[in-house]
Amino acid sequence: MDTSTHPDPQGSLIEDLKRGNSFAYKEAVREYSPGMLAVARFYLDHSSAEEIVQDCWVTVIDAIQKFEGRSGLKTWLHRIVANRCKNKLRSINREVATDFSESLDPELADRFNAKGRWDLPPKLKFHESADTLMENDALSGCLDKHLSALPETQRSALMLYEAHQHKSEDVCNILDINASNLRVLLHRARQKIFLMVETFQETGKC
Amino acid sequence: MLMCRDLADIASDYIDGELTNRQNLSVKMHLMMCKHCRTFIGNLRASTDLLKVHASRQENEELIRKIDERVAEALGARKSESDGCK
Numbered sequence A: 001m002d003t004s005t006h007p008d009p010q011g012s013l014i015e016d017l018k019r020g021n022s023f024a025y026k027e028a029v030r031e032y033s034p035g036m037l038a039v040a041r042f043y044l045d046h047s048s049a050e051e052i053v054q055d056c057w058v059t060v061i062d063a064i065q066k067f068e069g070r071s072g073l074k075t076w077l078h079r080i081v082a083n084r085c086k087n088k089l090r091s092i093n094r095e096v097a098t099d100f101s102e103s104l105d106p107e108l109a110d111r112f113n114a115k116g117r118w119d120l121p122p123k124l125k126f127h128e129s130a131d132t133l134m135e136n137d138a139l140s141g142c143l144d145k146h147l148s149a150l151p152e153t154q155r156s157a158l159m160l161y162e163a164h165q166h167k168s169e170d171v172c173n174i175l176d177i178n179a180s181n182l183r184v185l186l187h188r189a190r191q192k193i194f195l196m197v198e199t200f201q202e203t204g205k206c
Numbered sequence B: 001m002l003m004c005r006d007l008a009d010i011a012s013d014y015i016d017g018e019l020t021n022r023q024n025l026s027v028k029m030h031l032m033m034c035k036h037c038r039t040f041i042g043n044l045r046a047s048t049d050l051l052k053v054h055a056s057r058q059e060n061e062e063l064i065r066k067i068d069e070r071v072a073e074a075l076g077a078r079k080s081e082s083d084g085c086k
């Protein structure tokens, strides 16, 4: 999101939140909840994740008093969510299991010959812009379907990095993974989307 | 010599500018000579953009309404508490 046109929109929002201004809360809830949900979904199923995000907002009302602004508000909120999720996982004795071993998608890996050259190269160029592609409801629906089929860890990393534009360092902190693992998660998820769009463009099917 | 498969392996790092100068240069050299990889990188980048647009359109109206309610309730409780102190 572009905030460069405003001098310091966050500073005044934070002050308003500290004062308990209900309009400021409405604004902040709308702005930051989707990202907080993406964090929570890394750790938990959908309904537990929604619950955690709701609970976090209630604790924010007190916690914000101690917020010193060393990190951005978004990063701070995401860390609160992550910590709460980790506590919850600890209490039910579950861990997030993720495979970081291969960065190439198996389906894509099969498209190279033994020498490492393309055997089945990408046929078409995706010629339309992202905005135009998204006008296509069928494609957008297909994307939804594929995103929800992604392993939760890939999806969360993708959302935090792409949609909520966190720096890699922050994503790693929030999700408790190292930088090279994050690179694998991102690359795996993007390849899946690439394969999906390719199939969609070639066949019109999801 | 960087092969197509190697390039596909590090394509996201290339797109995000996470490669070392040396790696970056070898990707660029490969792309100059290889049409398939140019298409691949272009399409992977387009997929990434698509995701950004898609994700920014995700709606969570129901969740936001619930949070608004709980926040309003908590703020109200807090206010009446501090009023009581006066």
Ligand SMILES: [Zn+2]
Pocket: B003, B004, B007, B030, B034, B035, B036, B037
């Ligand atoms: Zn190539």
